[in-house]
Amino acid sequence: MHVSITSQTMLPHQYRVQRVRQETPDTFTLELHPMSEASAIRFVPGQFNMLYLFGVGEIPISISGDPRKSPTLVHTTRAVGTVTKAMRGLRKGDILGVRGPYGSHWPIASGVGRDIVIIAGGIGLAPLRPTLYSIVADRDKYGRVILLYGSRTPIDILYRRELESWRSRFDLEIYVTVDRALKSWRGDVGVVTHLISKAPFDKQNCLAMICGPEVMMRFAVMELLKRGVPDDRIYISMERNMKCAIGLCGHCQFGSLFVCKDGPVFPYPGVKDLLSKWEI
Amino acid sequence: MERLEIHDLSALFSVLKQDGYQIIGPTVRESAIVCERIQSVDELPAGVTDIQRPASYRLAERHDNALFGHRLGPQSWKRYLYPPRLQLFQAARTEKGITISPPTNGGAGDLPKYAFVGVRPCELSAIGIQDMVFARGTYVDPHYSAVRARIIVIAVNCTDPGETCFCASMKTGPQTESGYDLALTEVISAGSHLFVAQSGSDVGKELLARLKAAPASAEEIQRAEDLLDRASEKMGRSVDTYRLPELLHANIDHPQWDELDERCLSCGNCTQVCPTCFCSTVEDVTNLDGTEAGRWRKWDSCFTLEFSYIHGGCVRATTKSRYRQWMTHKLASWVDQFGTFGCVGCGRCITWCPVGIDITEEARAIRAQSTLLSTSSKGEM
Ligand SMILES: Cc1cc2nc3c(=O)[nH]c(=O)nc-3n(C[C@H](O)[C@H](O)[C@H](O)COP(=O)(O)OP(=O)(O)OC[C@H]3O[C@@H](n4cnc5c(N)ncnc54)[C@H](O)[C@@H]3O)c2cc1C
Ligand code: SF4
């Protein structure tokens, strides 16, 4: 009469760390490989995984690698608290728990034949990088492809070498700005939203995807709307506390939405009203 | 419909036990009625009732010997289907690395078979609401679904609702409509004490057959119906549900929330007693030498600061934003999420709030001072 069941939906798979790369003083990238073929994860750009660190905790982290390189998973994490700081200690060969992929994704298919405008602030570039991989792999399908990226200081710029190599292509436009810099920095200084008015894209026929701190996303949306981008061409990725990622723990609620399963990527009209209110 | 006498109820308990069920029912413990494991009909709260008001609960004697003449105590059936603490998995560190496996004990390992005896209509609705959350979505909670699939529900209709009850306006009671195996209505009159029983499933039908229950007479059925008709009138409170979700969504900036900021202690009692609240958090535990780790799920409350914490601060830092989140969830966003209200009108949050905040009054105040929908037009929803 005793039936044994598990909470499979919350049970992580074992993944082995293949590579650790220090991106900036506080941000690192893990390359992970599943320990069994059955637990390989296929994802779409914009989705995230729950990463479990033995005995410490489990956190939502976006998938920042190339979707075509599955089953290798790439996660870029900024060390800010208990779990993320402990994760910084992981080395090649260590084991991590992974479950996913979860959540909605960037609507890249709807960008075919249009200009692509990607706006990222800080670690917000991580969940957007897979879209760049997908777009670059299919470059002919899109119009202009523009990345506007804002970082705190020049040493905080993520994926620097990759950005430099993308910037050297004639078919990608990469603009980087920093909040503050020493004299040696030759690039833009100022918030990323200032780049929006200067960037050359077809405002009527574009797809804008934004990820960064909530205030930055609000201002970015305002700038896009001011330029005349229709609101349903704008997508943002939201962040909320998450404990389960499967719509059961209640933590990620944002009005009637569950950020974990209805998001994290939302079309702007769907969250417009909520974003304008306090403490939702 | 059949009729059961007290000795038939005892026979029902025996049958359930024979079939391997743990009987969970109302019983008096430490000056309150709780839902606990019981063995016999003698443990039911005969002749006991309760007086409930905002921030006040106390037991009292009835003038009759009714077994179900009380209302809801602080606990709901929720704790049996969705335990306050449940292990999700365990992990071990060995020379070879780390293993992660399903829990073996203290967690979801051994599944009990419960017979819930004395489930009130609003409580049955609350179970239906949690079914939507845990068992009907894209992801299901396997523990909930497995325990849920094995329960037997003996519902008891409410003939004597209390001061803080408002199930009639939430359309969840005082009479149950579905979801039960058996539904009983207790009928007491001079010289007779019986239950009019209605089966709601094959399991229920079979139970009645095994008890060799006699059919209820037309008069007995009529008496039960009269009692239930009058029950709604005894209910102390009500909520006007006319376009209520719309009303609350439109009043995110209502001054009443500032007023609540002053009164609410953010203690979370309301969420702990609520039969529909489903929020949980997780806890990681390790042994002393760090070779074993476990991950547990625990009930949580949207009234805590940590609940909405993300790096840089809490999303809902003020008490008013947390009360607003809770109440707007119950009466508005729940409808968008799951197609029903998240409140069944059980009144527990009113009784157990230490400062007596009353969700029905708050809803009324918001409607009264709202330019939108300040008057209800009857008959529409
Ligand atoms: C969908 C999604 C995708 C994310 N992708 C990335 C990413 O690619 N890279 C990255 O560096 N960060 C990402 N984050 C943020 C990351 O999850 C948090 O930085 C992390 O949870 C902090 O955990 P901690 O234990 O180190 O911090 P602490 O401050 O010690 O955390 C305490 C508690 O709050 C929770 N918490 C704290 N900050 C956040 C937060 N920002 N979001 C959600 N929960 C939080 C933690 O889970 C923990 O339960 C993402 C968040 C979400 C929701
Ligand atoms: S919100 Fe209050 S009245 Fe409604 S179901 Fe929960 S505890 Fe009962």
Ligand code: SF4
């Ligand atoms: S409403 Fe009452 S019970 Fe709920 S958190 Fe506030 S003070 Fe506590």
Ligand code: FES
């Ligand atoms: S993270 Fe648990 S419900 Fe969304």
